[in-house]
Amino acid sequence: MKVSVKHNLVFFSFCLILLLIIGCNSNKNQKISKMSSTDSSESNNLNEKKLDTTKDDPQNDTVRNDSLNNYDVYQFVDDTLSQEVYINYVTPKQIKFLARTKNKITSHKCEYFGTALMANGEGTGQGSDELNNDELYGVYEYFTNKHPFFTIDVEFKRGKRLTIFSKDLKDLCARDCPLSSKGTLRRISLSKEVQHNPTW
Numbered sequence: 001m002k003v004s005v006k007h008n009l010v011f012f013s014f015c016l017i018l019l020l021i022i023g024c025n026s027n028k029n030q031k032i033s034k035m036s037s038t039d040s041s042e043s044n045n046l047n048e049k050k051l052d053t054t055k056d057d058p059q060n061d062t063v064r065n066d067s068l069n070n071y072d073v074y075q076f077v078d079d080t081l082s083q084e085v086y087i088n089y090v091t092p093k094q095i096k097f098l099a100r101t102k103n104k105i106t107s108h109k110c111e112y113f114g115t116a117l118m119a120n121g122e123g124t125g126q127g128s129d130e131l132n133n134d135e136l137y138g139v140y141e142y143f144t145n146k147h148p149f150f151t152i153d154v155e156f157k158r159g160k161r162l163t164i165f166s167k168d169l170k171d172l173c174a175r176d177c178p179l180s181s182k183g184t185l186r187r188i189s190l191s192k193e194v195q196h197n198p199t200w
Contacts, residue, residue, distance in 0.1 A: 069192045071098070074162040074185035080105055081182055085162055087154065089195040093118040095142050097152060099164060103177045110173035112166075116142035116152055118198070127153050127163050129184050137161060140198055147172065150179070158197040160187045 071086035086098040098113040119125075119141045127139045139153035149167035166180045173179055 068098075071096075072158060072187060072191050072195070073189045075188050076181060076183045076185040078182065081177075083164075083179075083181065083185060085152065085164065085185055087152070087162070088191065089158075089197045090115070091196050092198040095152070095154075097142075097144075099152075099179055101173070101177050101179055103174070106174075106176055108174040108177040110177040110179060112147060112150070112172065112179055114144050114146050116144040116150075118142055125153055127155065127161060127184070129161060131184060139163070156198070158187075158190070158195065161185065162187070 068086055071088045074085045074087070076083040080103060082102045082104060084100045088096040090096055095116050096114070097116055099111065101110045102108070125139050125141045126136045129135045129137060137159070138156045139159075140156065142152045142154065144150050147166070149165070151165045153163045153165070155161040162185045163181045164179055164185070166178070
């Protein structure tokens, strides 16, 4: 009887130790898993932030690796600023874009690029052309989710005019080098490839 109780105690102790070891390993694996998923999400956040900052090397991303001959080009120039926007219609409701501003006095530059989607429905709105007595014209509105309050308004059917509305953030551009349009950007060239532009 004593031997049986002793065996039971030994067996019970062995099972208890085994359960503790398994529990510890399980906690370690969960911590490692949490740490790796945290590292991965932090890495994704950093990569997204990198996309939203000014870039100096034109070979860094797919938009600028594309031939800019495949983009419609819009431009605005005054005594201080030179603004350019490159648009490629991936689908009628999605564009790839590259927006550039240069301050000709300070030589500061700012770039923002990525994809943007048309607003719900036809995404229609109105632009105002200051060179033609504030003439109103219809636009398709495209929004990007990487930079809040950033819209590109393109005149209907790959029109000749475009405007950018943007909340210019310090981490994106210098104050004297805004992405927001300071005037109507006018189309200076059309893409040399077929575009999936809106036609309705």
